[in-house]
Amino acid sequence: xxxxxxxxxxxxxxWSFEKCLDxxxxxxxxxxxxxxxxxxxxxxxxxxxxxxxxxxxxxxxxKKMDRYQVRFSQVDAAYPLSGEDGSxxxxxxxxxxxxxxxxxxxxxxxxxxxxxxxxxxxxxEAMALMKRSYLQILKVAEAHKVIVNIEPHGYFTTxxxxxxxxxxxxxxxxxxxxxxxGNTFIAGRDPVEFLRLFLTKVTHVHVKDVSESLAKALRGGxxxxxxxxxxxxxxxxxxxxxxxxxxxxxSGYQGVLSMECEGAGGPMIEKSLNWLRETLKxxxxxxx
Numbered sequence: 001x002x003x004x005x006x007x008x009x010x011x012x013x014x015w016s017f018e019k020c021l022d023x024x025x026x027x028x029x030x031x032x033x034x035x036x037x038x039x040x041x042x043x044x045x046x047x048x049x050x051x052x053x054x055x056x057x058x059x060x061x062x063k064k065m066d067r068y069q070v071r072f073s074q075v076d077a078a079y080p081l082s083g084e085d086g087s088x089x090x091x092x093x094x095x096x097x098x099x100x101x102x103x104x105x106x107x108x109x110x111x112x113x114x115x116x117x118x119x120x121x122x123x124x125e126a127m128a129l130m131k132r133s134y135l136q137i138l139k140v141a142e143a144h145k146v147i148v149n150i151e152p153h154g155y156f157t158t159x160x161x162x163x164x165x166x167x168x169x170x171x172x173x174x175x176x177x178x179x180x181x182g183n184t185f186i187a188g189r190d191p192v193e194f195l196r197l198f199l200t201k202v203t204h205v206h207v208k209d210v211s212e213s214l215a216k217a218l219r220g221g222x223x224x225x226x227x228x229x230x231x232x233x234x235x236x237x238x239x240x241x242x243x244x245x246x247x248x249x250x251s252g253y254q255g256v257l258s259m260e261c262e263g264a265g266g267p268m269i270e271k272s273l274n275w276l277r278e279t280l281k282x283x284x285x286x287x288x
Contacts, residue, residue, distance in 0.1 A: 004031030009263030058104035073256035080114035158187035182208025188220030209235035233275035
């Protein structure tokens with residue numbers, strides 16, 4: 001398996017994307033995941049945001065990333081598709097992200113739903129809208145041969161029955177799942193059982209622990225965590241992560257394990273990296 005990280009780790013440190021590339025090179029990490037910005041943002045333009053704008057030329061950016069020996073495992077285009085504006089805002093954004101990802105050689109684009117039930121819509125209505133949206137998106141994904149992952153992060157996607165229905169929107173090999181150990185846990189689910197249910201669909205994994213205090217305050221009452229303020233191995237979800245890694249090992253998973261935690265400008269995510277490497281070694285999993 002390969003280790004990567006989401007640049008969300010350095011949001012609070014106001015790092016640029018290139019500074020994240022430098023961190024990756026210094027720590028011998030060769031895969032990165034970031035959010036995509038569709039438009040112009042002053043904070044990004046000033047170099048204080050660790051994500052990438054779609055106006056940046058993908059070929060030139062790939063050449064820069066090659067100098068750091070880092071490539072994308074996935075790009076994040078997770079505008080919630082379950083709301084009324086999902087089809088008019090999320091769909092074109094994701095389509096554009098897919099074409100951009102293909103140009104830079106990124107295999108996956110991450111998508112999801114909203115954190116809460118959409119106001120003014122029944123669940124069946126929202127699911128019907130999402131199905132139509134995903135079928136439109138998949139036409140572009142199939143043309144570019146880019147996988148569209150659905151991440152458990154919201155009202156629908158952290159419910160295993162609804163996630164199963166979403167995975168059945170199409171039998172396209174380009175509709176898959178991004179497993180998230182932290183979001184499933186904070187939603188009150190068992191991450192291990194959630195992974196087992198969708199194991200054949202998983203092409204990318206977010207590895208996220210949860211602090212004891214956050215679990216006590218929010219577990220079962222929230223559906224996702226933007227960034228966990230807890231290093232891997234230091235929270236109440238560590239045992240579930242170990243078991244998930246063993247399940248992935250036994251299934252032959254050879255994809256990326258993308259760390260999602262607060263970076264604190266480096267120290268916290270470096271703790272996470274050390275823990276993950278030690279845990280993989282103990283489980284007999286080699287880091288490619």
